[in-house]
Amino acid sequence: MTSLDRLKREIRQILAGSSVPEDPLHAENTVEWVKRIYPKADEGLLLAALAHDIERAIAEKKVKRSDFSNYDKFKEAHATNSARIVQEIMTLHGINNEFSNDVQQLVRLHEKGGNFRADILRDADALSFFEINLPFYFEREGYDNTLKRCLWGYKRISPKNRELLKMIEFRDKNISEIIKLIQRLPFRETSS
Ligand SMILES: [Fe+2]
Numbered sequence: 001m002t003s004l005d006r007l008k009r010e011i012r013q014i015l016a017g018s019s020v021p022e023d024p025l026h027a028e029n030t031v032e033w034v035k036r037i038y039p040k041a042d043e044g045l046l047l048a049a050l051a052h053d054i055e056r057a058i059a060e061k062k063v064k065r066s067d068f069s070n071y072d073k074f075k076e077a078h079a080t081n082s083a084r085i086v087q088e089i090m091t092l093h094g095i096n097n098e099f100s101n102d103v104q105q106l107v108r109l110h111e112k113g114g115n116f117r118a119d120i121l122r123d124a125d126a127l128s129f130f131e132i133n134l135p136f137y138f139e140r141e142g143y144d145n146t147l148k149r150c151l152w153g154y155k156r157i158s159p160k161n162r163e164l165l166k167m168i169e170f171r172d173k174n175i176s177e178i179i180k181l182i183q184r185l186p187f188r189e190t191s192s
Helices: 003-016 023-037 041-050 071-092 096-106 116-156 159-167 172-186
Strands: none
Touching: 003 023, 003 041, 003 071, 023 041, 023 159, 041 071, 041 096, 041 116, 071 096, 096 116, 096 159, 116 159, 116 172
């Protein structure tokens, strides 16, 4: 087993312990979306996809929504915290080089994007929210908050990849209503 395999095994073990039940599925599914969007994805990008939300799985380290004045600031702190934790784990596994710097930077950028590979990760994460997290989110948060979260998530996706949402089947009546609603809204195209 290589050190990269051991690292992935530890990340999966941490994710399996998350109090957020959809976390392990969402991590694996984000990896799948990265491959769908960009079949030539490298190991660093795939590892960043697997680990991008890791802080959420560690109760004593995770950032709390209630500590932030707005959702974007909360998400930025979440990404920075995950990046720091990923870097720590990689160091413990003896991976402390260009590769680990690249992975932690991708994790840090996963909410906003900012370069070719970080944009792929952001889009994959956003699409996976719709495919995996949405029913769980709806159950916890209800219709209005889910609509807001979906709008926020849809705007995150590059316009060219928003079409990919059509690949996802939404069985719940309320959720498919929300999806139809956001797809009908005109958006200013601010991201690439
Ligand atoms: Fe995520």
